[in-house]
Amino acid sequence: MPSILADDIDILAKAKRALAGDYVPSENEDYMSEPQLDYFRRLLQAWKRAILDSSADTLQHLQEGPIREPDLNDRASSETDWGIELRTRDRQRKLIAKIDSAVRRIEEGEYGYCEVTGEPIGLGRLIARPIATMTVEAQQAHERREKVSRDD
Template sequence: MGSPTSDDIDILEKAKRMLEPDYVPSEDEEYMNERHRAYFRMLLIEWKRSIHSAAGQTLQSLQDGPIREADLNDRASSETDWGIELRTRDRQRKLIAKIDSALRRLDEGEYGYCEVTGDPIGLKRLIARPVATMTVEAQEAHERREKVSRDD
């Protein structure tokens, strides 16, 4: 599954703040009604936009020039920081593919339903992880199977 990083969570929280401030999908409403779908579509689009914006800032920093610290320790520290930043951006690039897939599922009416069981994933899970494709139970079973096959 790949757990979200703190950067991913921060960007997702910023995206949520850009949405209709008084509305959060509720269990009292019909599951995946038009308002739910509109909420998740806007959330996914805003999340993707935020990731692109952060990537643009990283790209701009890279284009500003090479690391020029004279001290070897400072230079090593800067290079380590850049390595971490680039790995984060690579993770986010992969996340964009998941966001695009979620948007496609929204268009096709499949969003919010488990790809394994067909059951509703649940609003709380989707709010926490809008690109989720499985219920918690199906995800746990999937991870157990992965762990067993890795241990063999």
């Protein structure tokens, strides 16, 4: 039974470490210059690769056979762990679609700009969350609207 390791939780950090020593975008350059776009493209591709590698490990463990714990409590614990693992993989599957969308936006020249306001998202936000599609302000407004509609 695979366990969710702290290292597996932040796969983006793994992707960033894979690019360590390479170029890192700076505020001193033109926003979304070719080197910056190339950095984010490589980061997104490394992130996706790390997710797929992790998913392959889960698939391999699933194919090893069913949980056969003789003790009912151990079996329940193992099944809970598997449920958590599978939910994590489902979230990562959805994340891959967002990564692919971000790569497409790079290719179309839309990456790094808010889909709501058209303003630059900012390097700090993109480094922290390369799949961001909105500025912090636009995201907060979106979440407030979402909360209000959910409360109604």
